[in-house]
Amino acid sequence: MLDRLDAGLRELDFLAQVARATSRRTFLQWSGVTLAVATVGCGDDDGGDVTTPTGNPVSPGASTANVPQTAATNVPVQVTVQAKDANGTDLLTGGSTVVARLTGANEQQIRVEDRANGKYVFSYTPTVEGTDTLEITIDGSPISGSPFTINVTTGPAQFGSGDIAVLNYAYALEQLESTFFTQVVENFYTGGSAEELQIFTDIRDHEVIHREFLKAALGDQAIPTLQFDFTSVDFTSRQNVLDTSLTFEDLGISAYNGAGFLLENPDFVTVAGKIVSVEARHSAVLALLQNPNSTAFANDNIVEPATGLDLYRTPNQVLPIADPFVTTEIDTSQLPTN
Amino acid sequence: MTDTTILGGLDPELVDRVVSRRDALRETGRRAGLLAVASMPVLFGVMAKKAFAQGGIPADIITVLNFALTLEYLEADFYQTGLPTVDVGEARPIFEQIRNHEVAHVALLEGLLGENAIVKPTFDFTAGGAFNDVFSNPGTFITVAQALEDTGVRAYKGQAAALIAEDQVLTTALRIHSVEARHAAAIRRLSQSPAAKAWITGNDGAPTALAPVYAGEENTTQLGIDLLPFGSADRVSEAFDEPLTRAEVLAIVVPFGVPPDPE
Numbered sequence: 001m002l003d004r005l006d007a008g009l010r011e012l013d014f015l016a017q018v019a020r021a022t023s024r025r026t027f028l029q030w031s032g033v034t035l036a037v038a039t040v041g042c043g044d045d046d047g048g049d050v051t052t053p054t055g056n057p058v059s060p061g062a063s064t065a066n067v068p069q070t071a072a073t074n075v076p077v078q079v080t081v082q083a084k085d086a087n088g089t090d091l092l093t094g095g096s097t098v099v100a101r102l103t104g105a106n107e108q109q110i111r112v113e114d115r116a117n118g119k120y121v122f123s124y125t126p127t128v129e130g131t132d133t134l135e136i137t138i139d140g141s142p143i144s145g146s147p148f149t150i151n152v153t154t155g156p157a158q159f160g161s162g163d164i165a166v167l168n169y170a171y172a173l174e175q176l177e178s179t180f181f182t183q184v185v186e187n188f189y190t191g192g193s194a195e196e197l198q199i200f201t202d203i204r205d206h207e208v209i210h211r212e213f214l215k216a217a218l219g220d221q222a223i224p225t226l227q228f229d230f231t232s233v234d235f236t237s238r239q240n241v242l243d244t245s246l247t248f249e250d251l252g253i254s255a256y257n258g259a260g261f262l263l264e265n266p267d268f269v270t271v272a273g274k275i276v277s278v279e280a281r282h283s284a285v286l287a288l289l290q291n292p293n294s295t296a297f298a299n300d301n302i303v304e305p306a307t308g309l310d311l312y313r314t315p316n317q318v319l320p321i322a323d324p325f326v327t328t329e330i331d332t333s334q335l336p337t338n
Numbered sequence: 339m340t341d342t343t344i345l346g347g348l349d350p351e352l353v354d355r356v357v358s359r360r361d362a363l364r365e366t367g368r369r370a371g372l373l374a375v376a377s378m379p380v381l382f383g384v385m386a387k388k389a390f391a392q393g394g395i396p397a398d399i400i401t402v403l404n405f406a407l408t409l410e411y412l413e414a415d416f417y418q419t420g421l422p423t424v425d426v427g428e429a430r431p432i433f434e435q436i437r438n439h440e441v442a443h444v445a446l447l448e449g450l451l452g453e454n455a456i457v458k459p460t461f462d463f464t465a466g467g468a469f470n471d472v473f474s475n476p477g478t479f480i481t482v483a484q485a486l487e488d489t490g491v492r493a494y495k496g497q498a499a500a501l502i503a504e505d506q507v508l509t510t511a512l513r514i515h516s517v518e519a520r521h522a523a524a525i526r527r528l529s530q531s532p533a534a535k536a537w538i539t540g541n542d543g544a545p546t547a548l549a550p551v552y553a554g555e556e557n558t559t560q561l562g563i564d565l566l567p568f569g570s571a572d573r574v575s576e577a578f579d580e581p582l583t584r585a586e587v588l589a590i591v592v593p594f595g596v597p598p599d600p601e
Contacts, residue, residue, distance in 0.1 A: 195533075202537065205569050206577040212568035213577075217561050257512045266499035269508070271560055273495040273515060274578040278537060280519035281579075285536040288527060293428040295435040297524040298517055308442030309513040310520070 056085035058096050060141035067134055067148040072155025073126050074331075081112075081120040081136055081143065091118035099137045105130025105152060126152040156331035157223040165335045166262050168223045169315055170272065171214035172330065173255055176322055177248050178207035179228045184245070187235040196289060203245075203282050210275055226328040242290045247321075249283035250302060252276070254311035255318045262315075262336045280310070395454060399504055402497045404456045405584060406511065407447040408596055409493055411458045413486050414440035419463065420473045427476070429528050433483070436521045443514055450510075461595035468547055468593065480529050485551045487522035488538065489582070489590050492551075494518060496581035519579070537576040550590050554580045 065081040081098055083091040094116035102110050106126040113121050126132065132150040136143045157172070159165040181204035188197055215222050234240040256276035263269050284297035303310055313321075315335045395403070417437035426433050448455045463472050463482065472478045494515035501508040523536035542552035558565050558574040565574045582590075592598055 199536075202535070202573065202576065205573040206537070209565055209569045209574055209577040213560055213563060213565055216563045253516050257509065257516060260498065260512045261502075261505035261508050263502070266502050267561060269499045269502055270495065270581060271578075273498045273512065274560070274580065276512070276516055277491050277495065277519035277579040278577055280516040281523035281536045284520040284523035285527060288524060293431060295431050297432065298435060298439065298520040303439060303517050303520070304442075305438065306442060307446045308439035308517055309446070309510065310516040312509060312513055 056087065056089070058083045058091055058138055059086040060138035060143050062086055062088050063138055063143040065136050065143060065145070065148070067136075067145070068150060069148075071126055071132075071150050071152045073129060073152060074158050075155045076123045076125045077150065078123040079121065079134075079136075081138070083118045083120070083138060093118060094120070096120075096138050097140070099135075099140075101135045101137075102132055103135075104132040104150075106132050126150075128152070129154055154224060154328070156329040157226065159223060159330070159332050159335050160221055161334040162336065163263050163265050163268055164218065164221050165332075166259050167214055167218055167268065168221070169259060169318075169332070169335060170256065170275070171211065171218060171222060172226060172326075173252050173318070173322065174207055174211040174214055175226050176228060176325060177252060178204065178211045180230060180233075180244070180248055180325075181207050183230055183233075183235060184241055189236050189238045189241055192238060199285060199289070200245075203286075206278055206282070210278075223330070224328075226326055226330070228325050229327045230325060232324070239290075242286060245286050246283060246290070249279055249286060250311060251313075251318060251321055252279045253283060254313040255315070257310055257312035258314050258318070395451070396504070399501065399507060400451065400454050402500055402511075403447055403451050403507070404454070405497065405587075406494065406514070407444065407451065407455060408459070409486075409490055409587070409591065410440055410443040410447055412461060412591060412594060412596060413490060414444045415458070415461055416440075416463055416483065416486060420479055423473045424476055424479045426479065426528075432524050432528070436483075436487075436524070439517055439521065443517075446510070446514075450507075459595055459597055463594060465593040480525060481548070484522065484525045484529055485548050485590070487518055487525055489551050489587060490518040491515060491522055491579055492582040493584075493587040495579060496583055496587070498581075535576070538579065539572050540575050550586065553586075554582075 062084040063082060064084065065079050067079055068077060071077045079100070081100075083094075083096055083098075085091060094114040096114075098112045098114070098120040100110040100112050100122050102108055102124060105128050106124065108124060110122050110124055115121060129152050132152060133147050134150060135147040137146065157168075159168040159172075181200060184200050185197070185204045188200065192200075230244075233244050253276055256272050256279065260269055260272055263272065283302075287296035287299070288294070290296060298310075314337065315332065316337065319332060414437065417433060417440060421430075421433055421437060464470050465482075469478050469482050472482050494511055498508060498511055498515070501511055526536050527533040538552060538555045540556040541549070542555060544552045556571075556575050557578065557580050558571055560578055565577075568574065569577070588596065588598060
């Protein structure tokens with residue numbers, strides 16, 4: 001919504017420039033298709049200093065653009081084309097026909113804005129990994145370096161906003177848990193009983209099902225598959241595996257308990273409740289594997305003795321705990337906090 | 339890490355007290371290698387009561403909280419009455435911890451409700467003779483305890499969505515709910531030898547008397563999404579605990595002496 005508003009303001013700004021333009025033609029371009037041509041008369045309200053110092057015509061082959069060689073998904077690529085004359089001197093007026101044509105993984109139409117000062121600007125936001133090819137022409141001839149090649153790699157995962165962000169947050173945590181328990185089962189420590197292996201296998205399966213459920217529920221709004229680093233965990237050590245398992249389960253419980261109130265859709269509240277109580281069952285049984293017949297399943301450092309209330313953490317408290325294990329960059333700026 | 343969302347809109351003086359208490363707790367937590375946020379809810383009951391003070395608690399929220407209080411009375415009374423007589427052997431620390439939590443839940447909910455709290459009913463833990471040896475036979479005791487805890491998990495889950503407009507009450511309910519699930523898991527592990535699973539497979543193969551406690555747990559569809567592509571029916575049903583409506587819960591607990599329409 002804000003993006004659209006911003007684009008609208010830029011459009012208004014652009015039209016205002018068209019209205020102010022003097023003694024030059026301004027082109028509004030959509031990937032080479034001329035949508036509007038304005039030829040207006042000269043006026044003195046044009047800043048006064050917009051002149052070409054050399055008076056020389058533009059030379060496309062000498063003109064340049066700051067096109068990056070690499071880009072990340074969901075991060076805008078912003079390009080400024082500088083028109084120059086044959087001597088390589090910057091032009092200070094606009095009016096040329098600058099066309100940007102993007103093909104490849106993120107093929108899309110690009111609108112070039114004439115800043116009327118020799119600079120032409122545009123941007124695009126890649127959404128998928130791959131190679132993009134960007135051709136830039138001035139008055140039909142390629143500029144220096146065109147066509148450009150841009151390699152797009154995965155950028156920060158975007159959680160989105162509102163309930164989608166909360167569900168993506170849960171999806172990220174279920175990815176963490178399912179990846180961890182998959183590694184536990186695949187590298188199961190020696191000395192564990194058959195029952196113990198069955199418990200970890202069940203938990204692994206539950207977490208995979210939670211993950212796949214959230215992914216399916218989010219559809220094309222799901223964050224990508226995250227990458228994790230569990231090299232700090234000694235998977236051969238029963239103690240270390242149980243400790244880490246409990247850390248992740250209690251983190252998950254606290255996260256669901258602390259995020260429920262952020263949800264707007266009551267159906268999502270219920271389904272989050274359906275998941276969190278299973279996470280609590282996991283935590284309890286793992287703690288009892290570690291300390292049989294003890295209070296470990298709901299210890300006083302987890303469940304507040306005076307109130308009998310379980311852990312809860314806000315997203316801002318959960319993410320730093322998960323962060324050491326997550327190698328994919330994530331952008332949680334839109335995660336609701338109240 | 340100051341949590342302005344939970345503290346927002348409350349008496350600033352109270353907030354100061356909570357925050358400074360939390361800072362002290364954080365130091366303690368650091369030494370213990372724990373996150374101090376775990377310890378901050380001590381004053382939550384007070385805070386929530388304060389938050390309600392101006393407009394009073396909405397009637398529909400009172401109904402939900404009294405329903406929860408009824409179940410907590412039932413659970414707390416069950417352990418307080420039974421534990422002095424029944425021999426649960428090595429599992430005693432588990433049950434004493436559970437009893438302590440249920441007593442704390444009663445106090446918390448009574449505190450939230452104030453004068454709106456219902457009076458504790460008189461219970462019949464034999465359920466009209468179905469469990470005559472409940473406080474002498476550990477097996478029966480564990481069976482009833484498991485049924486009460488698994489019912490509690492489903493009851494809170496069924497009420498959560500009704501609390502969506504009351505952020506603090508919802509958070510409190512969720513935090514009780516996951517504790518009930520910890521209890522249920524611990525008790526389920528005691529219920530057979532070798533120990534039963536802590537999670538509910540299908541409808542748990544429960545005997546007829548307890549069938550309503552697990553009816554519907556075999557569900558394999560969530561938010562309209564068929565989850566069988568992602569795991570076996572057993573694993574999928576285990577991965578999600580299902581809610582019960584108020585009426586379904588009452589059908590289970592009325593035989594224990596809960597009034598048919600507690601208010």
